[in-house]
Amino acid sequence: xxxxxxxxxxxxxxxxxxxxxxxxxxxxxxxxxxxxxxxxxxxxxxx
Numbered sequence: 483x484x485x486x487x488x489x490x491x492x493x494x495x496x497x498x499x500x501x502x503x504x505x506x507x508x509x510x511x512x513x514x515x516x517x518x519x520x521x522x523x524x525x526x527x528x529x
Contacts, residue, residue, distance in 0.1 A: 483522050491515060 484490050495511040497504040512520055 483524075489524075491517065491520075 493511045493515050495507045497507040508523060508525075512523075
């Protein structure tokens with residue numbers, strides 16, 4: 483999300499309910515973006 487509030491990139495992923503794979507899923511999504519300037523992660527549309 484840029485300073486003006488606009489989302490500047492997006493990637494989707496999934497994890498299992500009551501699972502322990504959420505952190506791995508977020509790390510995988512970050513890697514797929516291929517950007518070093520990611521400073522915010524939105525989960526289910528929430529900041």
